[in-house]
Structures are given as C-alpha cells and as structure tokens.
Amino acid sequence: MTTSTWTRHHILSLADFVPEEYNTVLQTAASFREVLSRRVKKVPTLQGQVVANLFFESSTRTRSSFELAAKRLSADTINFAPSTSSLTKGETILDTAKTYLAMGADMMVIRHKEAGVPQAIAQEMDRLGVRVGILNAGDGQHEHPSQGLLDLFTICSVLNATNPNLELLADKKIAIVGDILHSRVARSNIWSLTASGAEVHLAAPPTLVPQLFTHFGTNRPGKLFLHWEIEPALQDADFVMTLRLQKERMTQHLLPSLREYHQRYGITRDRLKLCKPGVKILHPGPANRGVEISSDLMDDPELSLIPQQVTNGVAVRMALLYLMGSGKA
Amino acid sequence: MTTSTWTRHHILSLADFVPEEYNTVLQTAASFREVLSRRVKKVPTLQGQVVANLFFESSTRTRSSFELAAKRLSADTINFAPSTSSLTKGETILDTAKTYLAMGADMMVIRHKEAGVPQAIAQEMDRLGVRVGILNAGDGQHEHPSQGLLDLFTICSVLNATNPNLELLADKKIAIVGDILHSRVARSNIWSLTASGAEVHLAAPPTLVPQLFTHFGTNRPGKLFLHWEIEPALQDADFVMTLRLQKERMTQHLLPSLREYHQRYGITRDRLKLCKPGVKILHPGPANRGVEISSDLMDDPELSLIPQQVTNGVAVRMALLYLMGSGKA
Amino acid sequence: MTTSTWTRHHILSLADFVPEEYNTVLQTAASFREVLSRRVKKVPTLQGQVVANLFFESSTRTRSSFELAAKRLSADTINFAPSTSSLTKGETILDTAKTYLAMGADMMVIRHKEAGVPQAIAQEMDRLGVRVGILNAGDGQHEHPSQGLLDLFTICSVLNATNPNLELLADKKIAIVGDILHSRVARSNIWSLTASGAEVHLAAPPTLVPQLFTHFGTNRPGKLFLHWEIEPALQDADFVMTLRLQKERMTQHLLPSLREYHQRYGITRDRLKLCKPGVKILHPGPANRGVEISSDLMDDPELSLIPQQVTNGVAVRMALLYLMGSGKA
Structure with missing residues (x-):
C-alpha cells in the first residue's frame, strides 16, 4: 500500500489497522519529519482546507500538536473550546459536529471524555454521505x-x-x-x-x-x-x-x-x-x-x-491529516 | 448598486438597509458560496488585513463562522476572549476597542450582551476619523x-x-x-x-x-x-x-x-x-x-x-467583510 | 551594531542592554512601523516558523500584540491557555516549555506571575543546546x-x-x-x-x-x-x-x-x-x-x-521577533 492506495477516511481506532496501513503511516510520517527539520517547516498540501479541532475535553499538548500539524500542511484551523460553547445551551454533540460540517470543515479532530463519541460522529457523517474525515484524538478510556x-x-x-x-x-x-x-x-x-x-x-x-x-x-x-x-x-x-x-x-x-x-x-x-x-x-x-x-x-x-515522541507527534499527525485528505481527491 | 458603489462602513442594524443593499449582499454572498464549493476554499481578497473578533459575550457558532469567513478571505484574525481579558481589570469597552484599533485591526466583529455596544464603538471610531469597519454580531436583544x-x-x-x-x-x-x-x-x-x-x-x-x-x-x-x-x-x-x-x-x-x-x-x-x-x-x-x-x-x-443556514452564514459573512473592506479602497 | 550583528537569542531583561542594542531595536521597529502603514500589513520574514505564546498569566493586549506581530511576519502562532492546560495535571513549567520546543516552536513568548520563569526556561533551553528564542512578556513584578x-x-x-x-x-x-x-x-x-x-x-x-x-x-x-x-x-x-x-x-x-x-x-x-x-x-x-x-x-x-504606544507595541514586537529569529540563520 502506498499513499495513493490509502482508503480510510476516518481514523477512529487501531483495532482493525492492517500492517500495510501502519507502514504507510510510518513512511509518510518519516517524510514529514524531514519537512520539520527545514527552516521553512511548511508544505502547501492542505491549502484552503479547514481542520476543526473539537476538543470537548480540554488538552494542551494534543490540541497544539494537531493545530501545528494542520498549519504546517497550510490548512486553516478552527478551535472549538467547550467553555465558550453552545454546549451549555444544550446542543447535542452531533449537532455541534454538523454545524462545523456545514461551515465547511474538511476534517474534524475530536476529543471527548466519553468513549465512542468520534465513532458516533463518523457514522453520522457517513450516513449523510459527506466525505469529511473524523480523527479520534482520545475518547474516554477507549482509544487514542x-x-x-x-x-x-x-x-x-x-x-x-x-x-x-x-x-x-x-x-x-x-x-x-x-x-x-x-x-x-x-x-x-x-x-x-x-x-x-x-x-x-x-x-x-x-x-x-x-x-x-x-x-x-x-x-x-x-x-x-x-x-x-x-x-x-x-x-x-x-x-x-x-x-x-x-x-x-x-x-x-x-x-x-x-x-x-x-x-x-x-x-x-x-x-x-x-x-x-x-x-x-x-x-x-x-x-x-x-x-x-x-x-x-x-x-x-x-x-x-x-522529546522525540512530541516531535514525532506533529509528523505523525501531519501524515494522518494528509492521508485522510488525500483519500478525498 | 454594485459592490463598487457600496458605501456602508459599519453593519450595525438592518433597520435602515435599502433594497439595493440587500441585493448587493445577496449577489456577493452567492459568488462567495461558489468559492466555498471549490477544493481550495480561499481567495486573497483581504490578504494582510486584520479582523478582530471581540466577543464580549461568548459564542461557538457565530465566532467560528466569522473566523472562517475572515480566513477564507485570507485575512489574519485575532480573537478577544472575555475570560482572559482586561475587562476584569476595569477597562472600558471603548478602551478595549481602541486598543485593537491601535494594534491595526481593519475590521471588528463585536458581540455584547448589552444592546447598543457595537453602535457606540462605531460612533467612537467615526468621531476619531478612522476607517475601521464595525460589524454587529449580536447586541443584547436588539439586532443580529x-x-x-x-x-x-x-x-x-x-x-x-x-x-x-x-x-x-x-x-x-x-x-x-x-x-x-x-x-x-x-x-x-x-x-x-x-x-x-x-x-x-x-x-x-x-x-x-x-x-x-x-x-x-x-x-x-x-x-x-x-x-x-x-x-x-x-x-x-x-x-x-x-x-x-x-x-x-x-x-x-x-x-x-x-x-x-x-x-x-x-x-x-x-x-x-x-x-x-x-x-x-x-x-x-x-x-x-x-x-x-x-x-x-x-x-x-x-x-x-x-445546514444551509450555517453554510450560507460563512458566505454572507465573507460578503459583509468584503463589502466593508472594499469601501476603504 | 546593525541587525546583521545582533547576537541576543533571548530577550529577558533590559538590565544589561547596551546602547547599540537599544538603537538596533529602535531602527528595526521604525522600519516595521512603515510596513504597518501599508494596506497589506505583512512581510514573509518568519514564514514557516512557529511562535508559541505561553501565557501562564492571562492577558488581552500583550498576547494579542505578540500574536499580531508574529502573524505580520508570516509566522504561525500557537497559544497556550492555562485554563485548558496540563498545568492542572501537575506538569512542571519547564516540561511545558520543552513540549513546545519538541513540537518545533522557534520562539516562545512567556508571561508568568512569578519573577524569573522566562529566565529559567531560557537557561534550560541553553543547557539543552537548542536555539529557540525566549521572550519575557512579563514575569511577576520583575520586568516587561x-x-x-x-x-x-x-x-x-x-x-x-x-x-x-x-x-x-x-x-x-x-x-x-x-x-x-x-x-x-x-x-x-x-x-x-x-x-x-x-x-x-x-x-x-x-x-x-x-x-x-x-x-x-x-x-x-x-x-x-x-x-x-x-x-x-x-x-x-x-x-x-x-x-x-x-x-x-x-x-x-x-x-x-x-x-x-x-x-x-x-x-x-x-x-x-x-x-x-x-x-x-x-x-x-x-x-x-x-x-x-x-x-x-x-x-x-x-x-x-x-494609541501610539499600542501601535508601536506591534512594531517593536515584530522587531524583537525578527532580531531573535535572524540570529538563528
């Protein structure tokens, strides 16, 4: 499998990852790590696309890592902060995700304290027939x-x-x-x-x-x-x-x-x-x-x-966003 | 009226909008909606300009919608978050707005729980003779x-x-x-x-x-x-x-x-x-x-x-920022 | 001294600034103030570099001023907000700074309510032999x-x-x-x-x-x-x-x-x-x-x-980020 044959639009769990998928992620991340060693640590891959970070559970390092990964792919990012959100107004999580979909998010990075939330959002997106990619950034005690x-x-x-x-x-x-x-x-x-x-x-x-x-x-x-x-x-x-x-x-x-x-x-x-x-x-x-x-x-x-884990985190997340996005072409 | 004859620098209320203005907004938004259907959903219209989102009252969807609209026009955005603000230090709202003016904001999108705040800021900007555009993003029970x-x-x-x-x-x-x-x-x-x-x-x-x-x-x-x-x-x-x-x-x-x-x-x-x-x-x-x-x-x-309301919200806000900005040329 | 002979990688205190350094900052800021008077208020100087704003103590105007300065130099910015941070999880300040270093931050702008925090972070960066620049954005009652x-x-x-x-x-x-x-x-x-x-x-x-x-x-x-x-x-x-x-x-x-x-x-x-x-x-x-x-x-x-202080604040911060960054070439 190469990046051109990647088919997964959502990254929700590693339970069903096959070896070819692991190796594609590893190779793609290695090439992005090389980009990060340059002075201009940026490629135009996702220019004009929007990555929405929906962190229903707060996080410093994971949110920042995804935000930097997206920016280094030249995507625009938008952060959803739960404390300033409509959640206090009783909106459902699916409605929040559908709002960011309708605003034009191409990918959503989702963290929630309950297991299964990213999966539920991905199912809803598939049901709607839209090609937005959902990435699980940590759901309860389930997966990351x-x-x-x-x-x-x-x-x-x-x-x-x-x-x-x-x-x-x-x-x-x-x-x-x-x-x-x-x-x-x-x-x-x-x-x-x-x-x-x-x-x-x-x-x-x-x-x-x-x-x-x-x-x-x-x-x-x-x-x-x-x-x-x-x-x-x-x-x-x-x-x-x-x-x-x-x-x-x-x-x-x-x-x-x-x-x-x-x-x-x-x-x-x-x-x-x-x-x-x-x-x-x-x-x-x-x-x-x-x-x-x-x-x-x-x-x-x-x-x-x-330190290598943190640095590699940006490269791996660039690889994941790239692979999810490339599947849409 | 076409976009070239648009004269309104602030968008505070619809009470005095004339039919030609409505139609200009509708036509401009239609052309931006076409941009949003492209893969690269971005135009260089406001490159190098700054849109400050001053949300004295918190909001998820309206703030995100304006932020995306600004980014898709290639503007830089800056968010004012009330909880981390000088407001707790007793600064007046007008002083806050003048601070963002002095930092170089070209447009300010303002939400406040009291009616009339965006109008008051716009009046102060006009009194100072500056051409910054004020957009009311919801003021109390008055207008949106x-x-x-x-x-x-x-x-x-x-x-x-x-x-x-x-x-x-x-x-x-x-x-x-x-x-x-x-x-x-x-x-x-x-x-x-x-x-x-x-x-x-x-x-x-x-x-x-x-x-x-x-x-x-x-x-x-x-x-x-x-x-x-x-x-x-x-x-x-x-x-x-x-x-x-x-x-x-x-x-x-x-x-x-x-x-x-x-x-x-x-x-x-x-x-x-x-x-x-x-x-x-x-x-x-x-x-x-x-x-x-x-x-x-x-x-x-x-x-x-x-869903169309949310999608159209980005297109209409792009149109409003564009029209307010084009009046400055 | 000109910008080509600037040697300071961190800006922590004015106690040991020499007149040549003051004058280099003043001249560089004057040239950036000219950029800010243009319609497109942006230069590509720090394209592909990352400025991390680590505001352990919250601030409206200083954080916004640094963020705008960085964006106008075309840097990517990332904001660390203490309320949504790992600090509540007991991570040390040095570990937080090292995380942003490992993510690829080229410069860090640091505010903390305790005097000496930016200095401590700068010392740690020097001990690690990395060329990240630390800028004190206010530490306790010490310096700004x-x-x-x-x-x-x-x-x-x-x-x-x-x-x-x-x-x-x-x-x-x-x-x-x-x-x-x-x-x-x-x-x-x-x-x-x-x-x-x-x-x-x-x-x-x-x-x-x-x-x-x-x-x-x-x-x-x-x-x-x-x-x-x-x-x-x-x-x-x-x-x-x-x-x-x-x-x-x-x-x-x-x-x-x-x-x-x-x-x-x-x-x-x-x-x-x-x-x-x-x-x-x-x-x-x-x-x-x-x-x-x-x-x-x-x-x-x-x-x-x-108002001039606020406007000049953006120009001076552009100058400081530029000078710190240019020392890395």
Whole structure:
C-alpha cells in the first residue's frame, strides 16, 4: 500500500489497522519529519482546507500538536473550546459536529471524555454521505490512535530512522507499566504493538488492569502478557513505556499512596538494569515526576524518548491529516 | 448598486438597509458560496488585513463562522476572549476597542450582551476619523444583522439559487414562531423580510412578544401580523422560522413548562400540514430538540434548511467583510 | 551594531542592554512601523516558523500584540491557555516549555506571575543546546522588556519619527508616577531610560516605592530620583508616564482610597501645567480612568501617546521577533 492506495477516511481506532496501513503511516510520517527539520517547516498540501479541532475535553499538548500539524500542511484551523460553547445551551454533540460540517470543515479532530463519541460522529457523517474525515484524538478510556501511531513511529525510528516499518519490531519486547485500566493510550499501543509481532508485557497493580486485556492478543502476530509485578515485564525489555498515574486513583481507593506506587511500579535507573542494554523509555506525557518515573530519567537523553515522541507527534499527525485528505481527491 | 458603489462602513442594524443593499449582499454572498464549493476554499481578497473578533459575550457558532469567513478571505484574525481579558481589570469597552484599533485591526466583529455596544464603538471610531469597519454580531436583544442576512439569503436561494434577490419574496408568507420578545434574530429578520414585501406572521405566547412589534411594519412594502396562537401564522406559510427557547424563561415565570410550550408552539410534522406544500423550516441554532421543534424535522433534508443556514452564514459573512473592506479602497 | 550583528537569542531583561542594542531595536521597529502603514500589513520574514505564546498569566493586549506581530511576519502562532492546560495535571513549567520546543516552536513568548520563569526556561533551553528564542512578556513584578522598549520607541519617535534613537533623550526629564513597587513596567522603563541619559523622576506614595530603587541609576548615563510627592517629578518634565493602580492595593492597606490617590498622585490637566510645554503622557494600559489619570486627558490626542504606544507595541514586537529569529540563520 502506498499513499495513493490509502482508503480510510476516518481514523477512529487501531483495532482493525492492517500492517500495510501502519507502514504507510510510518513512511509518510518519516517524510514529514524531514519537512520539520527545514527552516521553512511548511508544505502547501492542505491549502484552503479547514481542520476543526473539537476538543470537548480540554488538552494542551494534543490540541497544539494537531493545530501545528494542520498549519504546517497550510490548512486553516478552527478551535472549538467547550467553555465558550453552545454546549451549555444544550446542543447535542452531533449537532455541534454538523454545524462545523456545514461551515465547511474538511476534517474534524475530536476529543471527548466519553468513549465512542468520534465513532458516533463518523457514522453520522457517513450516513449523510459527506466525505469529511473524523480523527479520534482520545475518547474516554477507549482509544487514542494518533498517540499509538506516534509511539510506534518513535520506537521504529530508533531501530531504523530512515525506513521505520512494522517488521523491525518482530522480535522485540516492550513493557507497558502503569494504569492500564484507565488508559486509552495503552489500548491503542497494545493494538499497534501486537500487530507488529512484538511481545508486549503489561505490568500494573491488580486494581489497575483487567484480566480481559488478554483478549487483545488473540489472532495477532505478537503476544500479550500480563503481570502484577514490574520485574518480569522489564526483564530483557527493549522499550519501556510508562503511563501517567491520575492522582484521583488515590481518592478512588485503587492505590494506597503515590510513594508506595513509585516504590513498586515506578521506573528508576536501578530497575532499568533488568532491561536489555540500550533500553529506551517512553511516556505519553504529561508526567508526574517521581511517581511513575524518576525525575532524572526523564531528562536523560540517552534513555528518554519523550522529546522525540512530541516531535514525532506533529509528523505523525501531519501524515494522518494528509492521508485522510488525500483519500478525498 | 454594485459592490463598487457600496458605501456602508459599519453593519450595525438592518433597520435602515435599502433594497439595493440587500441585493448587493445577496449577489456577493452567492459568488462567495461558489468559492466555498471549490477544493481550495480561499481567495486573497483581504490578504494582510486584520479582523478582530471581540466577543464580549461568548459564542461557538457565530465566532467560528466569522473566523472562517475572515480566513477564507485570507485575512489574519485575532480573537478577544472575555475570560482572559482586561475587562476584569476595569477597562472600558471603548478602551478595549481602541486598543485593537491601535494594534491595526481593519475590521471588528463585536458581540455584547448589552444592546447598543457595537453602535457606540462605531460612533467612537467615526468621531476619531478612522476607517475601521464595525460589524454587529449580536447586541443584547436588539439586532443580529448577519443572521438576518443569512436567513434572507437562505430563503431567497431556495427560490432562485443562482440569482437570489429581494424581489423573490414579494408574495411569500413567512412565519416566525417563538420567543420574539427576547430575540435579536427575530428583530433583524423582521426588518429584512418586511423590506422584501413578504407577509411576516409572528406567533408567540403573550408573555414573549410585545404589541409594539407592529411598528416594525410601518412604511415598508411587507406587512407584519401578530398572533398568540401558532395556527394562523402557519396557515399557507412558505417558510417557517422557529426560534430558540431560552430555558431560563421558565424560571422567569414567562412560561409554564417546556412540555406545554412544545404542545402549543412547537413545530411538528402535523402542524406543518397547515403550511403550503414544499414549506421549509429555518432555525438560527442551537436548537432545543423536542422543545421549539420536533427532533425528526431538524434532520429531514426535505424540510429543514438548517445546514444551509450555517453554510450560507460563512458566505454572507465573507460578503459583509468584503463589502466593508472594499469601501476603504 | 546593525541587525546583521545582533547576537541576543533571548530577550529577558533590559538590565544589561547596551546602547547599540537599544538603537538596533529602535531602527528595526521604525522600519516595521512603515510596513504597518501599508494596506497589506505583512512581510514573509518568519514564514514557516512557529511562535508559541505561553501565557501562564492571562492577558488581552500583550498576547494579542505578540500574536499580531508574529502573524505580520508570516509566522504561525500557537497559544497556550492555562485554563485548558496540563498545568492542572501537575506538569512542571519547564516540561511545558520543552513540549513546545519538541513540537518545533522557534520562539516562545512567556508571561508568568512569578519573577524569573522566562529566565529559567531560557537557561534550560541553553543547557539543552537548542536555539529557540525566549521572550519575557512579563514575569511577576520583575520586568516587561517589550513594554519598556515600546515606551522608549514611542518617546523617541515623538522627538524624531524617522530616526528614533537613544541619544535624543540625553537631556530630557521623564516622570514615572504611581505604583512603582509592584510594576514590572516601571522596572523595565527605568533600565531603558537611565541607559539613554535621561533624568528619570519617580513619584509614588511611600508604601508603593522602595528606597532601593535608587540602585537602578548607579553607573548609568542617566540619573534616577525618587519623590513622595508628585509635584517635583512633574516640574519641567518632557514626558509623564503614569502606571496602572491595582485596586487590590486598597485591601492590602497600602492606600487609603482611590479618591485620595487621585487627589495626590492622579495626572490632571491642572497638574500638567508644571511640566514643559508640549509634554506628552504615556500609560501602559489598561487604565483606570479617573484614578491614575483623569479621563479627559486619556482622550486628548495632543497630550496622550496611548494609541501610539499600542501601535508601536506591534512594531517593536515584530522587531524583537525578527532580531531573535535572524540570529538563528
């Protein structure tokens, strides 16, 4: 599959992504990353098109990343801010989306605290027979596909910067540590990493990971393992992904204390000795320094891929907007 | 009158619009609607000019519509958000407007919860002898001229898509149903529709429409009628415009209940049988589904003009910004 | 020094600005002010570059001024709004800045209620070896260098519009009246004006100015004087700068009442008789009319430089972004 044969108009979930689609995203993102290294970091690809960012749930980094991606493709952007919105006036979410459709949005990037909202909007757009592209920028605890793809792109780029592709992960071990249960990032990453053939090891307190996660690995090249201790997950890992711990998990009595969490599941320099030499750390951000990861590791350029994740996020989102848009020609 | 003879620098009210002005707006909007159907929905008309959106009262759709209209004319836009403003520091509204003037705004789009604010700013600009254009985007319960013009454009476009003009309405009957008393949309529409020669029939509970509305029809080609029941307004109507019901009218004891309101004044498929065959419905949005209009009617593409109103809103606002700007050359 | 020899990548404080730097800013701003008088107020200087406005403390006019300056240099802008930010999630300020760095921001304009934040971010950027420019848009009660430079530019432009330069102020007397103690504007202005050789006279109630301000004048061409009465400061002044009075100073028991403050320190037409003929008034805005300045003076185009300050603010900020960016080539 090349960009000319891309057929997906919406990007809602990674559950049904096929390897050719992953590889097209990886290759397209690699070419856009090259654009971002130029002085004039802009291409005319989406000139005259409109990308509407409908963030019903607020976000700094994801909204900014999509906005920059759109602007670097020369699209016009429009931001929907829920606090100044008609939502307080009782308008339904579908009516809001249809309003931006009627205003001429070519693509909508949608975040909502409830799972399924982007899918519902995409279904409505398809029912109306319009070719607007819907991109899920995080829906409840369900999925965050652009984050899953940028993490995949970041990992593959470590292994081969000029030709990142899914096959590079076939024999790799990747640990995902933390609040798996509530993490849409973890869900999207599990889909992409098991599609690549990697071994994915989840580690979390029993209260923060459900047994049913093992179903993710069925019928996929990779394998999924679940641990209640961090050590077996880190053992010989090539990459460690640690997740943000929402502090409200304490008040929900899912965790005893931040300090105990750090002691048992925090990524520290000492624990990394279990991993393969050259191990790299990822974090979707924003991080709680000293909770899910010790502060010095975050700032260690030999170990941390965090800045690359952010940079690659813009390149991957440019690729997604480009691919969704190119399907319309 | 053509665009080359347009003289109005501010668009504050439709009360004194003359037929030639309406027709110039309708024709200019029709040409911009054609631009919006292209893949590259952008023209260089206002390149290097600045449109400041000063929304002292928050709004999703109107602000987005003006922002998109400005961007599609290649203007730079700047948004003034009241919550992050100096207003909390006690600056007067006129000082805020003069600040944006001094920063180089060529046009200002102003919404305020008090009637008369855009007019006051326009007067101050004229007193200073500057050629900045002021556009009223809704002032209290007074007027919302761009909404009135986009509704007119939408109705005329149904009757003649390629040549929408005021004369098309000469023998039409248009019903406006709902909270007329508090509606700036209704006020602006009454001016434009009675200017066209149409018969305009208002229907509202006695608490939500004042008798003094009949003065709007004096000395105008059209006629204005007032009803306390919905049936005589709908009888043989060509177009039905229903207004948003602010739910706070209940707590103000102006209405008994939403259910009773819907029973007596809600637009339903059954009630539409009173109208002419081919009747079309308008709503300025956002709608309370099941209150002022039954939900299924909103989604019926044969009956509802709501999506067209939103699309035409961008085209009409492009036309207004263009006409105000062209007067400066 | 010309623009080709400008070396400063960050603009954090005016304390160590040298006369050649002031003059380069003044000359560059003069050329950009000429651009702003054109119909197409835009140059392609920063095409494809990104200016991130990180306003941890909210602001209308400064944020809008920087945003317009960036857009008129054809940069893309991205706004960080604290209320919709990850700050509520506990991310550190440095992590936020590093996120925008990784997204590709070429320059960051930073405002924070704590003194020293922009400096801390600049140090971190230098430690990382990256060439992103940091511009202090106001940090606590410390400094607001772009305001100091626009005030300097405004004063010098009165004396010589086509060739504003520092030497024009050598024999001038400038009064700064008001809440010196809490004013970052006053601090930045004291650095620039004493660098020019002007006599700077501060006047404030004893509770609103510290004796230690006299240290600002050490080893500089100009002289700094401190008064507890307004009259000696105004006597024969060429320019009078009055500062915004924060009304919370009352509740802090630093002032008896607004009325008494106006009587003793307010700028009035009567008091201006003490000044040189042709005296001009500056105010950084937003003003409390009738408190620090009488309302009629603000609107007197013969006396007030307030609109020029706002216009010059855009030109000076264009100059600063241009100079910071040109150092990267």
